Amino acid sequence: MVLCVEPPPPVKLPESKDAELTDDDNHDSSKIEKRTRMHHIERHRSCVVTLSDIELNDLPSKSPGGAGTQCSPREETPTDTNASHRHAITDVAWEALKKSMVYFRGQPIGTVAAIDKSQGAALNYDQVFMRDFIPSALAFLMKGEHLIVKNFLVETACLQSREKMVDLFKLGQGVMPASFKVHHCNPTQKTESLLADFGETAIGRVAPVDSGLWWIILLRAYTKCTGDNSLAESPNCQRAMRLILRLCLSEGCDTSPALLCADGCSMIDRRMGIYGYPIEIQALFFMALRCSLSLLKQDSDDDFVNHITKRIQALSYHLHSYYWLDFQRLNDIYRYKTEEYSQTALNKFNVIPESIPDWIFDFMPSRGGYFIGNVSPARMDFRWFCLGNFIAILSSLATGEQAEAILDLVEERWEELIGEMPLKICYPAMENQEWQIVTGCDPKNTRWSYHNGGSWPVLLWLLVAVSVKLGRRHLARRAVELMERRLVKDDFPEYYDGKAGRYIGKQARKFQTWSIAGYLVAKMLLDDPSHLRIIALEDDGHSRSGMPFLKRSNSCP
Ligand code: GLC
Numbered sequence: 001m002v003l004c005v006e007p008p009p010p011v012k013l014p015e016s017k018d019a020e021l022t023d024d025d026n027h028d029s030s031k032i033e034k035r036t037r038m039h040h041i042e043r044h045r046s047c048v049v050t051l052s053d054i055e056l057n058d059l060p061s062k063s064p065g066g067a068g069t070q071c072s073p074r075e076e077t078p079t080d081t082n083a084s085h086r087h088a089i090t091d092v093a094w095e096a097l098k099k100s101m102v103y104f105r106g107q108p109i110g111t112v113a114a115i116d117k118s119q120g121a122a123l124n125y126d127q128v129f130m131r132d133f134i135p136s137a138l139a140f141l142m143k144g145e146h147l148i149v150k151n152f153l154v155e156t157a158c159l160q161s162r163e164k165m166v167d168l169f170k171l172g173q174g175v176m177p178a179s180f181k182v183h184h185c186n187p188t189q190k191t192e193s194l195l196a197d198f199g200e201t202a203i204g205r206v207a208p209v210d211s212g213l214w215w216i217i218l219l220r221a222y223t224k225c226t227g228d229n230s231l232a233e234s235p236n237c238q239r240a241m242r243l244i245l246r247l248c249l250s251e252g253c254d255t256s257p258a259l260l261c262a263d264g265c266s267m268i269d270r271r272m273g274i275y276g277y278p279i280e281i282q283a284l285f286f287m288a289l290r291c292s293l294s295l296l297k298q299d300s301d302d303d304f305v306n307h308i309t310k311r312i313q314a315l316s317y318h319l320h321s322y323y324w325l326d327f328q329r330l331n332d333i334y335r336y337k338t339e340e341y342s343q344t345a346l347n348k349f350n351v352i353p354e355s356i357p358d359w360i361f362d363f364m365p366s367r368g369g370y371f372i373g374n375v376s377p378a379r380m381d382f383r384w385f386c387l388g389n390f391i392a393i394l395s396s397l398a399t400g401e402q403a404e405a406i407l408d409l410v411e412e413r414w415e416e417l418i419g420e421m422p423l424k425i426c427y428p429a430m431e432n433q434e435w436q437i438v439t440g441c442d443p444k445n446t447r448w449s450y451h452n453g454g455s456w457p458v459l460l461w462l463l464v465a466v467s468v469k470l471g472r473r474h475l476a477r478r479a480v481e482l483m484e485r486r487l488v489k490d491d492f493p494e495y496y497d498g499k500a501g502r503y504i505g506k507q508a509r510k511f512q513t514w515s516i517a518g519y520l521v522a523k524m525l526l527d528d529p530s531h532l533r534i535i536a537l538e539d540d541g542h543s544r545s546g547m548p549f550l551k552r553s554n555s556c557p
Contacts, residue, residue, distance in 0.1 A: 134217075206264035212244035238296070272452065280388040283391035290312060455496040
């Protein structure tokens with residue numbers, strides 16, 4: 001028995017014609033017109049396509065292999081000359097993903113970050129990273145291979161309960177590791193143990209705030225995919241979830257419901273000016289909180305559940321009020337008065353309009369919007385961060401209109417955000433003195449490289465997931481096509497460099513597992529949109545101005 005956010009009754013929407021267009025249709029001007037018209041119509045109806053609609057209306061006919069057949073040839077016609085090329089890519093990708101699997105005491109337990117024989121030191125790329133395993137886990141779940149995901153969840157829950165020290169300081173119980181590896185203690189007796197890194201050995205000693213949040217999201221994905229509640233309801237998983245949540249929900253001196261973080265606490269694990277309340281963590285936090293409501297056992301104490309519910313509401317209110325940016329709001333901020341005191345202040349964080357960077361005025365289209373990177377006293381980080389915005393759509397933190405606006409922005413600013421190789425981790429890059437001050441002269445994060453405006457293939461699965469969720473699959477197809485031109489030829493790099501993402505990253509690993517898995521998940525989502533239910537949450541109306549109606553029920557959202 002689980003707790004659940006009750007979804008609104010599904011709105012029956014007209015079938016999206018958009019989804020019927022084939023790749024070839026993109027070159028036909030009458031169809032482009034038709035598509036634009038359809039898009040226009042779509043934007044005037046209720047914006048969020050419910051997951052049940054996707055399941056009912058958007059489904060390809062299942063191929064006989066069911067979950068085990070990853071890439072059905074549904075969208076290919078005999079005239080599609082690229083079909084065999086695409087199949088070859090998926091075959092190579094599956095083979096590479098299988099090679100990355102890590103075994104512990106004979107059982108699959110995760111995937112290494114990269115297997116790049118051409119590079120000297122493996123550093124920690126030979127470890128299983130929690131965040132890197134997410135796309136691998138989704139690929140395995142969608143393929144019907146559940147065991148590796150189950151083992152991963154079970155073993156990482158055990159790692160969490162170990163005592164962890166950084167120098168003389170003991171970390172909170174709920175912290176999940178950034179990564180772990182199998183240690184062969186005694187080769188003759190073949191004994192193995194797991195060695196975890198909670199940030200105490202990582203470059204820069206960065207603590208992974210995202211690991212625990214991803215763990216909860218993955219537990220819900222596993223439960224949703226397999227229909228098996230027993231893992232989530234096991235004492236170890238319930239305990240692990242509570243420890244993570246307690247850590248994140250603990251009271252402090254803060255005035256904000258957002259999670260306060262140090263720099264380098266997530267996928268961007270180097271100094272990049274994301275300290276404070278980065279959108280990536282806030283969106284993951286929101287999603288993890290919502291997932292936990294469906295996973296906590298029915299007999300969980302009411303206070304704890306109420307606490308979570310209230311935090312969801314407060315966080316949602318905070319992010320909607322202060323992080324959302326579109327043309328209108330930018331104009332409001334531009335005209336802000338400063339030094340306002342009391343409850344009636346409009347400029348609550350006393351942001352000085354002169355601090356608005358020049359680039360945003362050109363970048364902001366009249367159609368589109370997004371959640372900005374960070375907000376704190378006198379500081380708005382206007383940069384676009386891909387992961388946070390796409391998780392906001394998947395978790396339904398973004399309202400239907402906002403979700404559409406985020407994809408409008410991606411469409412309007414395609415060159416900047418997608419370029420030649422999808423997708424920019426953030427935009428724009430920092431240069432010159434700003435780069436010196438903010439990154440500490442980091443030679444790995446020079447402009448348009450790595451975390452500083454580099455392009456990361458792994459993010460493709462998120463773009464595809466949100467495009468499928470919003471019935472705008474032509475965006476997903478465009479990005480997948482770009483990816484397919486280079487990904488295998490370039491040996492699945494970790495990231496690309498340059499303003500348009502044309503160059504394989506200076507220090508990018510090859511055969512980076514999440515680049516491989518991200519592509520496979522993207523393909524499987526496009527081929528069978530019903531997979532989306534594993535990773536997307538229905539809109540339960542929490543973000544409306546009235547307060548949400550969250551209550552217990554018996555199924556996963
Ligand atoms: C880099 C990335 C980080 C990733 C790790 C392993 O440190 O910044 O996000 O988890 O490599 O791939």
